[in-house]
Amino acid sequence: MSERQGVLVLAEAQEAQVAPVTTELLGLGRRLAHELSSALSALLIGSGVGGISQDVIALGADTVYVADRPELGTFNSDAYTAVATKVCREAAPSVVLMGHTSIGRDIAPRVAARLGASLSTDCVDLRVDQDTGRLLQTRPVHGGNALATIASRVHPQMATMRPRSAAPAEPDPSRNGRIIPVDTSVLDIQARVVETVREEAEGLKLEEARVVVSGGAGIDGAQGFDLIRQLASVLGGAVGATRLPCEQGWVSPSFQIGQTGKIVTPDLYIAVAVSGAPQHMAGCMGSGYIVAINNDPEAHIFKLADFGIVADYREALPALIRKCQELVSS
Amino acid sequence: MNIIVCIKQILDPEMPPVKFKIDAQAKKVIAPEGIPLVISPFDEQAVEAALRIKDAQEAKVTAITMGGQSAKDAVKHVLAMGVDEGIVLSDEAFNGSDSFSTAYVLSQAIQKAGEYDLILCGRQAADWDAGQVGSIVAEELGIPVVTLARKVDATGGTVRVERVIPDGHEVVEAPLPAVVTVSSELGQARLPTGRGIVMAARKSIPVWSAQDIGCDVSRVGAGAARSEVVALTLPIHERKGEIVSGETGAQAAVNLALKLRENRII
Ligand SMILES: Cc1cc2nc3c(=O)[nH]c(=O)nc-3n(C[C@H](O)[C@H](O)[C@H](O)COP(=O)(O)OP(=O)(O)OC[C@H]3O[C@@H](n4cnc5c(N)ncnc54)[C@H](O)[C@@H]3O)c2cc1C
Ligand SMILES: Nc1ncnc2c1ncn2[C@@H]1O[C@H](COP(=O)(O)O)[C@@H](O)[C@H]1O
Numbered sequence: 001m002s003e004r005q006g007v008l009v010l011a012e013a014q015e016a017q018v019a020p021v022t023t024e025l026l027g028l029g030r031r032l033a034h035e036l037s038s039a040l041s042a043l044l045i046g047s048g049v050g051g052i053s054q055d056v057i058a059l060g061a062d063t064v065y066v067a068d069r070p071e072l073g074t075f076n077s078d079a080y081t082a083v084a085t086k087v088c089r090e091a092a093p094s095v096v097l098m099g100h101t102s103i104g105r106d107i108a109p110r111v112a113a114r115l116g117a118s119l120s121t122d123c124v125d126l127r128v129d130q131d132t133g134r135l136l137q138t139r140p141v142h143g144g145n146a147l148a149t150i151a152s153r154v155h156p157q158m159a160t161m162r163p164r165s166a167a168p169a170e171p172d173p174s175r176n177g178r179i180i181p182v183d184t185s186v187l188d189i190q191a192r193v194v195e196t197v198r199e200e201a202e203g204l205k206l207e208e209a210r211v212v213v214s215g216g217a218g219i220d221g222a223q224g225f226d227l228i229r230q231l232a233s234v235l236g237g238a239v240g241a242t243r244l245p246c247e248q249g250w251v252s253p254s255f256q257i258g259q260t261g262k263i264v265t266p267d268l269y270i271a272v273a274v275s276g277a278p279q280h281m282a283g284c285m286g287s288g289y290i291v292a293i294n295n296d297p298e299a300h301i302f303k304l305a306d307f308g309i310v311a312d313y314r315e316a317l318p319a320l321i322r323k324c325q326e327l328v329s330s
Numbered sequence: 331m332n333i334i335v336c337i338k339q340i341l342d343p344e345m346p347p348v349k350f351k352i353d354a355q356a357k358k359v360i361a362p363e364g365i366p367l368v369i370s371p372f373d374e375q376a377v378e379a380a381l382r383i384k385d386a387q388e389a390k391v392t393a394i395t396m397g398g399q400s401a402k403d404a405v406k407h408v409l410a411m412g413v414d415e416g417i418v419l420s421d422e423a424f425n426g427s428d429s430f431s432t433a434y435v436l437s438q439a440i441q442k443a444g445e446y447d448l449i450l451c452g453r454q455a456a457d458w459d460a461g462q463v464g465s466i467v468a469e470e471l472g473i474p475v476v477t478l479a480r481k482v483d484a485t486g487g488t489v490r491v492e493r494v495i496p497d498g499h500e501v502v503e504a505p506l507p508a509v510v511t512v513s514s515e516l517g518q519a520r521l522p523t524g525r526g527i528v529m530a531a532r533k534s535i536p537v538w539s540a541q542d543i544g545c546d547v548s549r550v551g552a553g554a555a556r557s558e559v560v561a562l563t564l565p566i567h568e569r570k571g572e573i574v575s576g577e578t579g580a581q582a583a584v585n586l587a588l589k590l591r592e593n594r595i596i
Contacts, residue, residue, distance in 0.1 A: 077474075077475065077476070077477070078474065101496075102478070102495050102496055105461055105477070106465070106477045106478075108462075109429070109461070109462040109463075109465035109466050109469075110465050110466075110468070110469055110475070112430075112462075112466075113430065113433075113465070113466045113469035113470070114469065116556075117556070118556035118557040119429070119462060119556075120557065121459075121460055121461055121462065122459060122461075136560065137557075139459075140459070140565070141457070141458050141459060141562075142341070142343065142350065142359060142457055142458075142459075143343050143344075143456060143459065144565065145347055145350040145564075145565075146350070146352050146359065146562055146563065146564055146565070147562070147563050147564070147565050148357075148458075148559050148561070148562050149559070149560050149561040149562075149563075150557050150558065150559055150560065151557060151558055151560045152556060152557045153555070153556055153557060153558065154556045154557075157557075190473075190474040190504055190505060191474040191475070191476055191502050191503065191504035191508070192502065192503055192504075193500045193501065193502050194501050194502070194503050195500065195501040196495075196498070196499075196500045196501075197498045197499050197500070197501070198497050198498040199497060199498035199499070211596075235596060243514065247514070247515075247517070247518075253494075253515055254496065254497055254498070259459070260453075260513070260514060262496065267595070268590075268595055268596065276347075277344065277347070278347055279343070288595075289590075289593075289595050290569060291586070291590070293583075293586075295579075297573075300346070300347055300348070302571050302573065303567065303569075303571050304567050304569060304571075305569055305571055306569045306570055306571070306572065307572050307573075307574055307586060307589060307590070308571065308572070308573050308574065309573065309574050309575075309576070309579070309582040309583060309585075309586050310573065310582070311576075311578075311579030311580075311582050311583060312579050315578065315579035315580050315583075316579045316580060316582065316583040316586075317583070318580070319579075319580035319581070319583040319584050320583035320584070320586060320587055323583065323584045323587035323588070324587050324590075324596060327587055327588075327591045327596060328596060
């Protein structure tokens with residue numbers, strides 16, 4: 001157990017760049033590696049990803065393991081699990097970090113099972129316990145109603161990190177690091193992706209928007225979302241939703257914000273006819289300002305917001321849209 | 331086709347947040363009185379996925395749950411939905427099991443239950459929200475796993491899964507036997523039928539112990555857990571919750587816009 005050393009981050013590429021969540025993991029990993037007086041390494045899996053290994057070094061990795069092969073260009077659970085397990089066995093880190101993403105949440109339990117590791121998923125904070133050197137893993141439980149801090153009894157200590165819960169690393173192009181190619185001859189592929197269907201909504205990407213206007217179940221129909229869209233458009237923002245409007249097909253499923261949807265951290269989050277369930281708030285808690293519009297004065301969301309108005313959205317939104325238009329254009 | 335569904339009974343995840351209480355000292359959640367336990371919603375949807383397959387072809391669906399005294403109620407509920415058999419795994423030795431031990435216990439039980447083609451789990455149990463057990467069951471059994479399904483079709487030795495990804499979905503095919511974890515996008519689970527409730531009441535539900543399923547007890551329970559909870563707290567929300575008023579809803583909205591401008595938020 002004591003022979004294991006260092007922090008290893010699973011790096012994800014997104015549109016030929018380092019994914020935002022990876023930049024966050026590298027910032028966090030650097031800090032943890034420093035506290036553990038050890039090195040930071042990263043594993044980059046994909047096709048034609050060699051080019052960004054230098055960026056991963058600039059963002060803090062001392063060593064980058066690169067598994068570059070055409071079959072790895074799209075995510076495959078079996079192949080990524082095999083590669084990550086192999087590298088974790090060889091590099092023997094004491095801490096392994098992945099993003100709580102479509103990829104990380106899929107392979108982390110499998111890799112942990114193969115390594116005999118511990119695993120905390122969806123962490124929002126990781127610290128080193130100064131007395132024991134153990135990694136303290138804080139994660140929301142019960143949908144966000146409580147926060148548990150967990151410590152491992154075995155190594156490696158694995159964690160997946162909720163996007164947008166750690167500060168991103170600042171690149172330093174003068175940094176040097178080693179690049180080590182990974183032998184990918186054995187991938188053990190059983191399950192295959194035979195088709196990928198993108199349903200990306202038109203307009204601004206939710207995760208990149210500075211303003212997000214979300215509609216909840218109280219919007220009561222696809223039509224009501226016209227007002228949500230108008231307000232978002234006036235403020236140069238994107239549209240989000242709670243789970244029900246997505247389930248009902250009022251908006252695309254990719255609009256869902258929350259624990260099982262997207263995590264957003266805009267400067268301004270306006271929640272309209274949203275009750276403030278912890279599983280939804282998990283996706284917007286890190287926003288700069290939260291504004292609530294709800295016709296129930298007792299709605300829980302008012303406790304979680306900076307500003308709120310008690311009003312029927314059908315009455316409030318047209319006035320709000322008009323006033324905002326006037327203010328932003330003046 | 332033999333389908334196994336793993337279900338877990340939990341505190342209602344959608345209970346009003348004000349009812350949620352913890353004992354920080356004991357690092358435990360206090361179950362509120364008068365709020366009945368439920369089947370984790372994703373697990374109910376995993377049952378739905380199994381029943382949809384059974385609607386279309388010859389299939390036997392078995393539900394397995396590891397839990398305490400009340401776990402039988404969860405099994406009764408899914409039997410009434412249309413599940414054929416239910417098994418409860420209960421033993422003091424299981425108390426305090428982590429995801430790895432739970433997956434080990436489930437995989438032992440699955441092997442004892444007989445032949446299996448497809449194992450369905452929820453994407454995560456909506457109490458600790460770990461999202462690990464299904465994938466680890468697959469690792470224990472040495473079979474493939476596809477996570478986050480919104481649609482599951484199984485025919486001719488292959489499972490075809492629509493897997494949710496952030497901007498759409500991908501279609502994944504895996505040879506059977508396989509594990510599939512089900513996400514909420516699958517859609518609503520059906521309700522128990524009157525006839526189902528009558529049938530379920532008549533059904534005997536076996537309870538298997540650690541010994542019954544040949545568990546190595548050093549691999550289960552609190553002693554085998556790979557990690558421990560060192561603190562449990564309530565989250566702190568530091569927002570001021572200022573209500574902006576107005577004579578009418580429209581006036582309040584105008585005042586809100588002015589407030590946001592005043593604070594340079596818009
Ligand atoms: C494991 C799990 C994961 C989940 N993941 C997510 C997730 O990722 N994202 C998510 O959003 N949810 C998620 N949920 C569901 C979540 O628990 C809540 O059920 C959901 O967020 C509630 O959505 P809502 O606020 O839109 O609806 P409701 O709780 O029904 O609230 C609607 C609100 O609208 C108000 N209202 C009604 N009419 C009007 C009107 N005319 N004008 C103004 N206000 C009005 C009402 O007062 C009420 O407060 C999850 C649940 C579970 C169990
Ligand atoms: N005690 C249990 N009994 C039966 N199935 C379980 C149990 N715990 C977890 N599962 C299954 O594993 C899934 C994932 O659980 P978890 O990893 O705890 O989030 C759940 O949705 C269930 O399908």
